[in-house]
Amino acid sequence: MKMNIPITKTIFGKEEEEAIIKPLESGWVVQGPNVAKFQDMFSKFTGAKYSHATTSCTTALHLGLEAMGITKGDKVIVPSFTYVASANSVEYTGAEVVFCDIDLKTFNIDETKLEKIIKNDSSIKAIMPVHLFGLCSNIPYIMKLAKKYNLKIIEDSACGFDGWIGDKHSGTFGDVGCFSFHPRKSICTGEGGMLITNDETIASIVSQLKDHGASKSDLQRHKEKGGSLLPDFTMRGYNYRMTDMQGALGVCQMNKKDYIMNGRREVASKYNIALKNISQLITPYIPENYKHGFQSYVCIFTDDEDISNLTKEQIDRINIKRNIFMEKLEENTIATRQGTHAVHTLGYYKDKNSFKDEDFLMSYAADRLSIALPLYAGMSDEEFEYTISNIKEALK
Numbered sequence: 001m002k003m004n005i006p007i008t009k010t011i012f013g014k015e016e017e018e019a020i021i022k023p024l025e026s027g028w029v030v031q032g033p034n035v036a037k038f039q040d041m042f043s044k045f046t047g048a049k050y051s052h053a054t055t056s057c058t059t060a061l062h063l064g065l066e067a068m069g070i071t072k073g074d075k076v077i078v079p080s081f082t083y084v085a086s087a088n089s090v091e092y093t094g095a096e097v098v099f100c101d102i103d104l105k106t107f108n109i110d111e112t113k114l115e116k117i118i119k120n121d122s123s124i125k126a127i128m129p130v131h132l133f134g135l136c137s138n139i140p141y142i143m144k145l146a147k148k149y150n151l152k153i154i155e156d157s158a159c160g161f162d163g164w165i166g167d168k169h170s171g172t173f174g175d176v177g178c179f180s181f182h183p184r185k186s187i188c189t190g191e192g193g194m195l196i197t198n199d200e201t202i203a204s205i206v207s208q209l210k211d212h213g214a215s216k217s218d219l220q221r222h223k224e225k226g227g228s229l230l231p232d233f234t235m236r237g238y239n240y241r242m243t244d245m246q247g248a249l250g251v252c253q254m255n256k257k258d259y260i261m262n263g264r265r266e267v268a269s270k271y272n273i274a275l276k277n278i279s280q281l282i283t284p285y286i287p288e289n290y291k292h293g294f295q296s297y298v299c300i301f302t303d304d305e306d307i308s309n310l311t312k313e314q315i316d317r318i319n320i321k322r323n324i325f326m327e328k329l330e331e332n333t334i335a336t337r338q339g340t341h342a343v344h345t346l347g348y349y350k351d352k353n354s355f356k357d358e359d360f361l362m363s364y365a366a367d368r369l370s371i372a373l374p375l376y377a378g379m380s381d382e383e384f385e386y387t388i389s390n391i392k393e394a395l396k
């Protein structure tokens with residue numbers, strides 16, 4: 001009998017149902033007490049001094065870049081294998097994106113390629129390392145480069161919730177870290193994002209920028225005497241505020257983060273064991289002292305070929321087989337996805353820069369050969385066994 005196995009599942013229950021109604025009853029539906037509580041809980045968990053909730057990770061990235069002073073004429077290094085939003089957020093500021101290829105083993109920016117790029121271009125003002133699928137990039141090394149070349153660091157930690165190096169949470173290494181609470185992420189508020197920083201000046205700019213540039217938030221104004229007068233607007237800001245219903249969801253999700261994350265890690269460990277002797281798939285790599293957040297469980301499909309010296313022809317050949325493999329799983333109602341995309345191959349960036357697929361070959365390989373397997377807390381043994389036996393069957 002066929003089972004329906006989604007790529008992921010949001011973990012919402014009675015707690016969320018009850019909490020989301022409270023702002024409707026009180027009438028305070030824009031950022032208010034629930035958003036404030038969610039921000040506090042996020043700071044406590046990550047160890048960041050300041051947390052600012054936003055409408056999405058994309059808007060958090062935009063705010064972070066602008067608060068760090070990134071503007072027209074500047075360039076920002078972004079890995080070429082990431083979700084398109086990383087690059088788009090740089091473009092919003094008027095700055096230019098400079099792509100850097102990735103390391104196929106980790107799916108993260110290839111830090112060994114960074115120094116050459118930085119040395120050759122004095123317009124580079126910042127790096128945006130992405131902690132893809134929940135695994136931190138080599139951010140300690142990137143921070144050393146940032147110091148040497150006086151660069152700003154904004155961590156795209158959209159997928160990085162509960163991802164650590166030692167006792168440091170993703171997003172707390174650089175000047176700014178940004179998270180996503182989209183349904184594909186481990187904790188979810190519908191849409192939603194969070195910007196964290198230890199820098200008081202950045203935090204204060206972000207708090208104003210996300211609220212139209214207002215020098216005082218609505219909640220502050222309502223609590224104070226003379227609240228009928230509007231505050232000054234000292235910056236050209238945006239409306240990137242999270243609603244208090246989303247804040248309420250965020251609080252509930254933080255309360256059940258142990259269940260969600262333990263559940264995800266448990267399924268990841270089961271995959272590691274079950275796929276150990278499957279030579280067509282390479283399972284996720286975790287460097288020593290790193291704790292993977294497992295926003296996704298992403299393998300490389302090799303079709304049992306040696307991929308240590310990949311060419312475009314070999315990637316294209318294996319890609320056809322990967323897609324057939326994915327289709328076979330889909331026929332059995334098991335959802336899979338490519339990990340994410342090689343941004344330099346997407347129409348807008350490709351046309352703008354006349355990129356060829358092979359300009360960032362490892363990103364191209366990751367795009368064409370990666371496969372994310374279903375992963376969610378509460379995946380039953382039956383669901384897991386159904387998934388694994390179909391994977392094995394499809395690979396025969």
Ligand SMILES: Cc1ncc(COP(=O)(O)O)c(C=O)c1O
Nearest residue numbers: 056057058083085086158180182
């Ligand atoms: C690496 C990365 N960056 C940024 C984003 C954008 O996040 P959001 O949808 O919250 O704007 C995503 C979302 O998929 C992502 O995976």
